[in-house]
Amino acid sequence: xxxxxxxxxxxxxxxxxxxxxxxxxxxxxxxxxxxxxxxxxxxxxxxxxxxxxxxxxxxxxxxxxxxxxxxxxxxxxxxxxxxxxxxxxxxxxxxxxxxxxxxxxxxxxxxxxxxxxxxxxxxxxxxxxxxxxxxxxxxxxxxxxxxxxxxxxxxxxxxxxxxxxxxxxxxxxxxxxxxxxxxxxxxxxxxxxxxxxxxxxxxxxxxxxxxxxxxxxxxxxxxxxxxxxxxxxxxxxxxxxxxxxxxxxxxxxxxxxxxxxxxxxxxxxxxxxxxxxxxxxxxxxx
Amino acid sequence: xxxxxxxxxxxxxxxxxxxxxxxxxxxxxxxxxxxxxxxxxxxxxxxxxxxxxxxxxxxxxxxxxxxxxxxxxxxxxxxxxxxxxxxxxxxxxxxxxxxxxxxxxxxxxxxxxxxxxxxxxxxxxxxxxxxxxxxxxxxxxxxxxxxxxxxxxxxxxxxxxxxxxxxxxxxxxxxxxxxxxxxxxxxxxxxxxxxxxxxxxxxxxxxxxxxxxxxxxxxxxxxxxxxxxxxxxxxxxxxxxxxxxxxxxxxxxxxxxxxxxxxxxxxxxxxxxxxxx
Numbered sequence: 196x197x198x199x200x201x202x203x204x205x206x207x208x209x210x211x212x213x214x215x216x217x218x219x220x221x222x223x224x225x226x227x228x229x230x231x232x233x234x235x236x237x238x239x240x241x242x243x244x245x246x247x248x249x250x251x252x253x254x255x256x257x258x259x260x261x262x263x264x265x266x267x268x269x270x271x272x273x274x275x276x277x278x279x280x281x282x283x284x285x286x287x288x289x290x291x292x293x294x295x296x297x298x299x300x301x302x303x304x305x306x307x308x309x310x311x312x313x314x315x316x317x318x319x320x321x322x323x324x325x326x327x328x329x330x331x332x333x334x335x336x337x338x339x340x341x342x343x344x345x346x347x348x349x350x351x352x353x354x355x356x357x358x359x360x361x362x363x364x365x366x367x368x369x370x371x372x373x374x375x376x377x378x379x380x381x382x383x384x385x386x387x388x389x390x391x392x393x394x395x396x397x398x399x400x401x402x403x404x405x406x407x408x409x410x411x412x413x414x415x416x417x418x419x420x421x422x423x424x425x426x427x428x429x430x431x432x433x434x435x436x437x438x439x440x441x442x443x444x445x446x447x448x449x450x451x452x453x454x455x456x457x458x459x460x461x462x463x464x465x466x467x468x469x470x471x472x473x474x475x476x477x478x479x480x481x
Numbered sequence: 482x483x484x485x486x487x488x489x490x491x492x493x494x495x496x497x498x499x500x501x502x503x504x505x506x507x508x509x510x511x512x513x514x515x516x517x518x519x520x521x522x523x524x525x526x527x528x529x530x531x532x533x534x535x536x537x538x539x540x541x542x543x544x545x546x547x548x549x550x551x552x553x554x555x556x557x558x559x560x561x562x563x564x565x566x567x568x569x570x571x572x573x574x575x576x577x578x579x580x581x582x583x584x585x586x587x588x589x590x591x592x593x594x595x596x597x598x599x600x601x602x603x604x605x606x607x608x609x610x611x612x613x614x615x616x617x618x619x620x621x622x623x624x625x626x627x628x629x630x631x632x633x634x635x636x637x638x639x640x641x642x643x644x645x646x647x648x649x650x651x652x653x654x655x656x657x658x659x660x661x662x663x664x665x666x667x668x669x670x671x672x673x674x675x676x677x678x679x680x681x682x683x684x685x686x687x688x689x690x691x692x693x694x695x696x697x698x699x700x701x702x703x704x705x706x707x708x709x710x711x712x713x714x715x716x717x718x719x720x721x722x723x724x725x726x727x728x729x730x731x732x733x734x735x736x737x738x739x740x741x742x743x744x745x746x747x748x749x750x751x752x753x754x755x756x757x758x
Contacts, residue, residue, distance in 0.1 A: 270662060272661055272662065288664070289661060289662055289663065289664035290664035291664070294662075295662075296662035296663075298658060298659060298662070302655075302656055302658075302659040304656075304674065304677070304678070305678075305755075306677055306678070306680070306755040315663065315673070316663045318673065319660070319663045319664065319665045319669050319673065320663070320664065
């Protein structure tokens with residue numbers, strides 16, 4: 196695989212504590228409460244965060260802690276019960292092109308070819324034209340799926356299907372990419388390969404990404420910054436910035452997730468995130 | 482289809498594969514041979530028993546007399562008239578039934594509130610043996626073809642609504658999040674996802690509806706008609722012409738089977754076109 200060779204020409208995040216970096220996504224004291232017949236559940240409590248342009252941020256926390264609820268607020272699918280969510284300084288609205296949301300399952304439409312599947316977002320948003328179509332096909336090519344354009348989803352492997360879902364998400368050029376455990380339904384090997392590939396696509400494209408995962412090493416291998424959350428309701432427990440020694444090699448090239456995993460220092464980050472999560476679990480025990 | 486590339490075609494298949502295919506074909510031929518044997522044995526036994534006087538042909542009729550009856554009806558020019566009437570009623574019943582059922586299901590899908598309000602009515606209507614409404618229909622719609630088609634509609638529409646609505650709701654639960662993240666409107670969700678995803682459901686509802694429509698039409702013909710296979714059956718029964726009754730039932734059997742296979746074949750073609758075959 197050529198992916199081991201880093202990403203020549205990648206823009207990479209420029210997040211040297213530069214306060215002037217414009218936040219693509221922001222939560223300000225956001226809380227989210229779900230109402231059901233049986234009562235109400237606080238899913239998120241007073242979370243503030245900001246994601247800068249080109250940054251890759253992972254949200255890590257015990258399962259069911261409300262990480263997905265944070266994504267829902269950023270995607271405009273759920274409105275904060277208190278506080279506010281902002282994308283590009285405005286209230287997030289899924290009808291705009293601001294956010295692309297990638298789900299755990301690919302949700303490809305069985306009766307559409309791969310090509311027609313990746314056009315779904317553009318169709319729904321009324322933006323399908325020759326130019327956007329060409330761009331989507333270019334993305335498909337970048338994922339090595341051009342030969343499968345006329346195939347149907349059931350003819351593709353799980354990894355290829357998830358890549359198709361990524362292309363569908365990127366096709367309308369979202370400013371913010373929300374990834375909700377997009378690799379968790381895949382087998383381990385596919386998962387590592389795909390994480391590597393997706394990371395490359397995101398970094399080369401200069402996308403801003405927020406990844407929800409419960410896989411600690413995935414978070415460290417992919418992100419610039421890791422936010423650790425407490426058990427439900429999710430509160431921000433700790434922010435961990437991944438150091439330059441893991442992000443880049445001696446020549447300043449960006450490292451791939453594969454390369455990061457082999458770096459000295461990777462395990463220290465793992466232990467750090469682990470202990471934060473442990474503490475969080477401990478707090479949650481009644 | 483592109484997937485055939487991965488499979489080896491017959492020309493390049495291994496010896497074992499050819500042997501496997503041959504065995505498969507042989508087994509299939511055996512199945513068909515057995516199916517035909519049962520039919521032929523049944524007819525022969527019936528005919529034999531009648532000839533030997535083991536069964537009373539006045540009550541049970543027999544295949545040769547049934548065949549003679551069919552030929553006589555044909556010679557009188559009545560056979561295809563009665564078949565035509567019944568077929569037309571049945572086709573009208575299940576096409577209108579499926580279309581109306583799907584439309585009503587779409588409305589109920591659209592408004593969750595309406596669906597909840599009407600739910601007990603749907604359940605009760607579904608539970609009611611629609612045939613009980615026959616006499617009321619005669620009074621309301623009058624006798625003749627109209628009443629029979631309405632009967633077929635009554636029997637087939639409710640089932641279609643229930644089946645299709647369940648299909649719509651299942652798909653919605655599964656794909657709703659995706660469409661929401663893309664910012665799709667309700668209409669877009671329906672036209673781009675729910676409806677196309679439900680094509681197989683609608684077709685299986687159609688298959689159900691074909692069977693239901695036959696029931697409605699025959700019962701309708703029992704009650705009111707002056708023509709059709711149901712009419713022939715009832716008439717034959719009343720004048721104790723069991724040959725006519727049995728012959729009409731046999732023709733009905735054949736037609737119902739043909740129609741079922743035709744719908745099944747159409748289903749297969751349609752799904753293959755969608756890449757699901």
